Amino acid sequence: MKNINIGQKFGFLEVISLKTSMLTPKGKPSRAYVVCRCSCGKEKVIYRGRLFKGDAKTCGSKKCKAQSFILAWKKKDSYRHRKTSDGYIRVRINRKDFLAHRLIMEKHLGRKLGKDEIVHHLNGIKTDNGIENLEVLLNSDHTKSHAERLIEIALLKKLVYELQDKIKQLEQEKIKLIS
Numbered sequence: 001m002k003n004i005n006i007g008q009k010f011g012f013l014e015v016i017s018l019k020t021s022m023l024t025p026k027g028k029p030s031r032a033y034v035v036c037r038c039s040c041g042k043e044k045v046i047y048r049g050r051l052f053k054g055d056a057k058t059c060g061s062k063k064c065k066a067q068s069f070i071l072a073w074k075k076k077d078s079y080r081h082r083k084t085s086d087g088y089i090r091v092r093i094n095r096k097d098f099l100a101h102r103l104i105m106e107k108h109l110g111r112k113l114g115k116d117e118i119v120h121h122l123n124g125i126k127t128d129n130g131i132e133n134l135e136v137l138l139n140s141d142h143t144k145s146h147a148e149r150l151i152e153i154a155l156l157k158k159l160v161y162e163l164q165d166k167i168k169q170l171e172q173e174k175i176k177l178i179s
Contacts, residue, residue, distance in 0.1 A: 004018065004034055004048055004051065006018070010036070010051045010056065010057065011056070011057030011058060012038050012039040012040075012057055012058045012059075013036040013037070013038055013044075013046070013051070013056060013057065013058065013059070014036060014037050014039075015034050015035070015036055015051075016035050016036065016037050016043070017034070017035045018033075018034055018035075033045055033046065033047055033048060034046055034048050034051070036051075036056075036059075038058055038059035038061075039058075040059060040061065042059040042061065043059075044059050044060070083127070084099075086126075087126040087127070088100070088101065088126050088127075089101070089126075089127055089129060091103065099119075100129050101119045101121065101126075101129045101134055102119050104129050104131060104134065105119045105131075105134050105136060108131050108134075109136070113136065116138055116139045117136050117137070117138060117139070118136070118137050118138070118139055118142040119134050119135070119136055119137075120134070120135050120136075120137050120142055120145070121133055121134065122134070122135060
């Protein structure tokens with residue numbers, strides 16, 4: 001196994017000492033554990049294999065996990081991500097798939113979203129997952145907002161058709177005046 005040095009950093013964790021008094025499940029002493037200090041100041045004993053795999057990056061508190069996720073999301077190389085067939089970004093974390101916009105909002109709020117809550121993209125771009133572009137709406141409010149937008153689009157289309165007809169009439173009048 002690789003060597004770990006005191007002071008070495010793994011994400012938000014810094015190794016402060018090697019733990020030798022831990023016992024393995026079979027009752028034998030193990031040197032495979034280390035004591036780490038998180039950036040928030042908490043100390044935690046961690047299996048050193050988790051550090052090398054990248055499983056342990058924080059002390060595990062909600063605040064530190066959220067901070068770690070948001071930093072990694074900005075880099076976008078720590079998580080595998082792809083577009084879904086309907087245009088949203090899906091990320092895979094520890095062999096589980098999540099919709100990125102929902103995950104970002106949950107981390108921002110510090111709680112799980114309810115089944116009736118929808119994360120709405122304000123500018124309509126499904127891949128723009130900046131927190132300033134996201135808002136949480138109840139399913140019914142989300143449906144209403146989209147219905148209002150559809151009505152607005154229909155009215156604008158009607159106006160465009162009317163203006164196109166007016167342009168045709170003016171062009172015909174122009175042709176009559178020229179002849």
